[in-house]
Amino acid sequence: MVTTRASTKYMTEEQAMLFNAFDPLSGKRLQVMDEKGDIVDAKWMPDLPDSKVVEAYKVMLYARIADTKSVSYQRQGRLYTLPSNMGQEAAAVGSAMALEKIDWMVPAYRELGAWLVKGATMLHYFLYFGGSEEGSRYPEGTRLLPVSVPISSQLCHAAGIAHAAKYRGDREVVITYFGDGGSSQGDFHEASNWAAVYELPVIFFCNNNGYAISLRRDKQTKSKTIAQKAIAYGMPGIQVDGNDFFAVYRATHEAAKNARDGNGPSLIEAVTYRRGSHTTSDDPTRYRSADEEKAWEAKDPMIRLRKYLEKKKLWDEDREKKHIEEATSDIDRQFKQFEATAAPTVEDIFKYQFDEMPDSLKKQMVELRNFINRKEG
Ligand SMILES: Cc1ncc(C[n+]2csc(CCOP(=O)(O)OP(=O)(O)O)c2C)c(N)n1
Ligand SMILES: [Mg+2]
Numbered sequence: 001m002v003t004t005r006a007s008t009k010y011m012t013e014e015q016a017m018l019f020n021a022f023d024p025l026s027g028k029r030l031q032v033m034d035e036k037g038d039i040v041d042a043k044w045m046p047d048l049p050d051s052k053v054v055e056a057y058k059v060m061l062y063a064r065i066a067d068t069k070s071v072s073y074q075r076q077g078r079l080y081t082l083p084s085n086m087g088q089e090a091a092a093v094g095s096a097m098a099l100e101k102i103d104w105m106v107p108a109y110r111e112l113g114a115w116l117v118k119g120a121t122m123l124h125y126f127l128y129f130g131g132s133e134e135g136s137r138y139p140e141g142t143r144l145l146p147v148s149v150p151i152s153s154q155l156c157h158a159a160g161i162a163h164a165a166k167y168r169g170d171r172e173v174v175i176t177y178f179g180d181g182g183s184s185q186g187d188f189h190e191a192s193n194w195a196a197v198y199e200l201p202v203i204f205f206c207n208n209n210g211y212a213i214s215l216r217r218d219k220q221t222k223s224k225t226i227a228q229k230a231i232a233y234g235m236p237g238i239q240v241d242g243n244d245f246f247a248v249y250r251a252t253h254e255a256a257k258n259a260r261d262g263n264g265p266s267l268i269e270a271v272t273y274r275r276g277s278h279t280t281s282d283d284p285t286r287y288r289s290a291d292e293e294k295a296w297e298a299k300d301p302m303i304r305l306r307k308y309l310e311k312k313k314l315w316d317e318d319r320e321k322k323h324i325e326e327a328t329s330d331i332d333r334q335f336k337q338f339e340a341t342a343a344p345t346v347e348d349i350f351k352y353q354f355d356e357m358p359d360s361l362k363k364q365m366v367e368l369r370n371f372i373n374r375k376e377g
Contacts, residue, residue: 019236024228032246037307060089063113082129084276085112090301091270094248106158106176126338152182155191162200181212199264209274214287230267242270243301
């Protein structure tokens with residue numbers, strides 16, 4: 001039995017191997033596949049059948065197309081403000097695919113690929129970013145929580161769910177997503193400390209995409225890495241190349257295995273880049289250079305996984321075209337379905353809080369309705 005440097009918790013040598021090899025203070029970052037799609041560290045290559053890797057690429061490509069289309073629908077005034085996931089598909093899909101169906105996902109707002117893997121559809125996404133709470137109503141048994149916009153508030157929810165799972169003796173694991181900016185919130189500290197002390201089965205997955213809106217990562221924290229923050233809480237931490245599907249999958253797989261075996265939480269920092277704007281209300285040209293964007297374009301997760309698949313003769317131009325066509329028509333069909341759905345009303349804001357609406361809320365509802373009627377003339 002050994003411990004990782006980050007924690008006093010004992011685990012088997014095999015369980016601690018990855019976290020010890022990539023101790024957050026060693027300055028090492030897990031990368032399995034490089035930008036040319038070549039495997040550079042076969043030791044950590046996850047044990048995945050080719051069909052699974054092809055499936056991962058297909059979801060990533062679907063998410064990329066869906067993302068691009070959504071931004072354009074927003075520009076046409078057919079959706080409200082939304083956050084782009086472009087460039088972060090490997091982190092989203094790689095982490096979600098490493099989990100089991102029984103596991104819970106507690107999202108932030110920028111992990112479209114992960115939600116798709118977990119069972120959300122583009123119809124949910126369009127409804128949500130079209131202003132309807134119906135977009136958070138997933139099919140029964142889908143262990144995915146609604147989008148969380150208040151930064152890092154979801155981390156405490158994740159720790160709470162994991163606490164309940166542990167208390168009941170269930171074997172499920174919880175993954176929760178947050179950003180580099182989210183690591184500065186008090187909720188990050190509270191959730192991490194709570195999860196570590198009670199050895200809860202949570203994976204804190206940080207998408208370090210370089211920015212919190214316009215604030216650069218180097219102004220966010222003086223820590224060299226976000227992964228090293230794990231040391232203070234007493235949980236294993238690891239920094240991975242977030243644009244490398246295999247690295248993300250492997251780290252999440254190990255973290256989930258550890259959590260399921262009763263070894264508590266871990267922190268994964270996926271180093272990636274938000275290639276789009278923060279949201280559709282943002283203009284990134286005001287705070288970052290075209291050169292920087294170009295440098296990250298070369299590290300794009302889609303290009304790299306496609307190259308890997310093509311070298312193994314698992315993918316080619318025809319398959320790419322066919323999948324783009326199929327994905328496009330599937331997304332278009334759901335967008336039509338969304339636009340055919342009645343728009344939410346202001347009454348929806350009030351309807352679901354209580355079984356029977358209290359008088360104070362009824363009063364507010366009437367006031368708001370009157371205000372809107374007056375405004376609309
Ligand atoms: C509690 C809270 N404070 C401020 C905001 C405004 N806000 C929205 S996104 C954002 C930046 C978050 O950056 P990061 O955590 O790195 O996630 P990213 O958007 O880069 O994915 C801020 C400050 C908020 N939504 N919630
Ligand atoms: Mg960020």
